[in-house]
Amino acid sequence: MKQRELLLGDEAIALGALHAGLSGVYAYPGTPSTEITQYIRDSEFARERGVHSEWSSNEKTAMEEALGMSFAGKRALVCMKHVGVNVAADAFVNSGMTGAHGGLVVLAADDPSMHSSQNEQDSRFYGKFSFIPTFEPSSQQEAYDMVREAFDFSEKHRIPVLIRITTRMAHSRAEVETGEIREQNKLSFPHPDYTRQWVLMPGNSRMRYVKLLEDYARFEKEAETSPYNKYIDAADKSVGIIACGLAYNYLMENYPDGCPHPVLKISQYPLPTALVLKLTQECKSILVIEDGQPVVEEQLRGIMPTPVPVKGRLSGELPRTGELNPDNVRAALGLPARTLLSPSKVVVPRPPVLCDGCGHRDVYNVLNEVLGEYEHPKVFSDIGCYTLGWLAPFHAIDTTVDMGASVTMAKGAADAGVHPSVAVIGDSTFTHSGMTGLLDCVNENTNVTIIISDNLTTGMTGGQPSSGTGRLEEICKGLGVEAAHVRTVVPLPKNRDEMYKMIKEEIDYNGVSVIIPVRECIQTLKRKK
């Protein structure tokens, strides 16, 4: 039954996957991808159909779990933010080698302009170098339709499909018309012709790699005839425009009555070479509009001079960094600027802050007090709400790099002679990628103090369950931290003295200490009331 619904891009993908006969979604929360899995978790329809939707410990475990479901013949979706693909990369890249059996769709949500991330990496690169076909929808409707298409493509070609979206697609709502509902697949296993490639021993891998390269040429043929890649001819051939994904909308925003130049709209990769060549043969120059990094533009350019000038992010027509918008695309098209009011003279920036009453605040207040007594203390922090401890009024941390890097950087710095060398990591980030680093510390009895600031949830992404809740002490002891140096405290102003003494003692202890301040996130607490 067809229905019209107002959906976030993330929700359109979730619903498209459910209607495509999804059996399981696997994910670790990460902005801007979180709402996909959340939607499936909240869906009555998914519950009735028994669709798996528990959160995974990290993106690598999620990717592998989804691959296992695909091996067993069922349709699996795995969702992550762009930097999550780095965590999942070993499994992701090798899933191109194993291929898929049941439809396997990997959703990567990129964050150009870094609204909520530490870098601007473009997941299309991952698709290309893993030989995994990549879809990039340009609207919420396409997102819904393409996720269904991606599952079919995955089963037809026995390959995972990467769907790449950006923040603007993930977190923007539009009306979506939904389609037919497909049944889930039954349990089945790869055909005997394809079982060897699931065992990636060198001999099997060498055979599979040759085959994968042949398959990749077929994926390109598919991209050339895909309904999502459109060549739209027009009279003014002074420039031909390649518009990828959402960029197509910013282009059309500037030409409400139709674009006067030929346009190649791209939503499916590998890049359809024949269509690109047609555009370059017919037009005097090429403008490439793509969100994120200049993936297509670099493919067009190479090092040798191109027969026609190629314009885009590398040539300066579009900004080299940051997300596209109707205005920077307008400038690249050479259209006259609109009349604007002047910016206000009184407005000042309003950066995000830790919530009033948040336990991380108490941790930082006391940590700052203790560390004030040492000459060169260093605090290595991590990815989460507590990263805001770098800002005023705390100025409490020295580094934030990637999930889990607090523990391991504190170790490396301690190895170099830093004392106090303190790690501050959240509970969910610790179980995502901090535990192995802690084992490294234990194995050498490194002189580090690790603070696992436990708010009993994955806070920054809106309060999803955290894998190790209620078991952090046991996990740390199990990894080999001495029981006397695994200590917990409730981070409240009234417990300031207790916390001060505890942090001081553990910093002065020469070895591995773990302090776990435990107090529920005030946002999740508020919601329960």
Place this chain on the structure above:
Amino acid sequence: MKRDIILSGVGGQGILSIANVIGKAALNDGLSIKQAEVHGMSQRGGDVQSNLRISSKPIASDLIPRGATDVVISLEPMEALRYLPWLSPEGWVITNTTPFVNISNYPDMQAVNNELNSLPRVVTIDVDAIAKQAGSARAANMVLLGAAAPFLGIEAEKLEQGIRDIFGRKGDEVVNMNLAAFRAGQEYAKKIAAK
């Protein structure tokens, strides 16, 4: 029919509820909608905005071009001013007058008010006070929506239906509180317009 709307405020103030009601009303009205939201880090007490576009024709971009916004609806006075470069020279600003001060360098209120009052088309309203009078202190955002209603190109009744649809599952009490807030805001805007 076309309205490009920027909703602005501080993370946690409730701009998304306003966006959801307008979006629902527009959907019920058969209009095209695009609504870009901010999730993630900035929601923690930082500046937040939502670009909401409604039109009787298909909409291309999720983001509103600079200089093209018909209405800025803001739950916070300084945050209203942040989006002046996006406002059309003919556009309206509908803003709450109560500042949300969570930064040490918040500008002088007199300067904020002067700049707001220098705009040719502005409605300023103390939504918190009006919400309290209407017995709907927790629905201040719906007071603001009520004040903005005459500028949205959607009939008030359809917006009220949007409120019923969005808050319906929270029970009649919540729906009625939000409706009362919406109507109080609307009354206020009518009085201002009559002056």
